[in-house]
Amino acid sequence: MKQKTETIIKPTAMKKIFRILGIALLVAVFGGTIYFLYTKSKKTPDLFETKAPFVSNVIRKTVATGSVVPRQEIEIKPQVSGIIDEIYIRAGEFVTKDQVIAKIKIIPDMVNLNAAESRVKRANINFEDAKTDYERQQKLFDTDVISYEEFKNAKVAYDSAKEELAAAENNLELIKHGVTKKAETATNTLVRSTINGMVLDVPVEVGNSVIQSNTFNEGTSIASIADMQDMIFEGKVDETEVGKIKEGMPIELEIGAIEKEKFQAILEYISPKGVEENGAIQFEIKADVSLKDNQFIRAGYSANASIVLERKDSVLVIPEGMLKFENDSAFVEVLVNETEHLFEKRKVETGISDGINIEVVSGIGKDEKVKGDKIDPKKLKETENNQG
Structure with a gap:
């Protein structure tokens, strides 16, 4: 009887132990799960x-x-119409006045030519007639047959006919060749520069027809000439800045075409x-460009053109992106506890800005640290790995 009791007790004790172990394991799993979820949800x-x-x-x-x-x-435009016979310059050369x-x-x-030739013939006929009369009257005057007044009238008629013939011949020469025999250096067929400077462009070629400048036509441009040492900047400024x-x-x-070199100018x-351009009002400005002896601008x-509106040297500044604005006031967040990474909101007084940095007049000191952009943990980890 004693033996039988012992065999019954042993299985019961084992069950109890397993039950306790199961409960303990369940509690451990539940606790671990709660801790894992808490740790994961912790920000x-x-x-x-x-x-x-x-x-x-x-x-x-x-x-x-x-x-520029x-x-x-x-x-330079011609004074007569015709055909370009010769060109003595090319773009890039310097010319003098x-x-x-x-x-x-x-x-x-042809109409003008025919009229001019006819005028010469009539003038020649009148001249020959006046000449004959003048020679006859001179002989009569030399023998005291006629008075001086009669001789004088014949001489005046002769001189007038002679002058008319010369004028008619000159007019014919002008129509044919554009120059008279007496004034070959003053011909309109030779186009001259009116200033000293560089030839910028020669838009015509030998053989091109050209038209003189008149009240109905501005004429054909033979060349454009400019003084390349007297340059100006022409630009436009928006109405918000003017x-x-x-x-x-x-x-x-x-200048985009000239790298690593800046030029000074004065707004004049x-x-x-x-x-109005593209919906905005633009104002034209001009500035006198200062060139050194070795500088050349095409x-x-x-x-x-950068126009300095305001300048301050050696002032305390911070990046403009660090500012926060509330009710027309500017604030920054200053680091007060580096260990816990705590910041304090502080009002500051600002000055001028260049779009990147802004002047701080008061509110923070030079040794204080201001809150900036948020650090991305992934990028921070990548940086640490790269440094490692």
């Missing part, structure tokens, strides 16, 4: 960049787009009237 604190204010120069400026052109560009640049061959109008600029302001020019003209280069 990682955000990290932010911090930057300290620094001393720098702040320049507020506006940019105008335009081009000669102040004075002259188009009154230098001959081209020669024109005149093609006479009120901030004034004549005499310094300008810095950047602001248009009093704006022109006409028509596109350029950007």
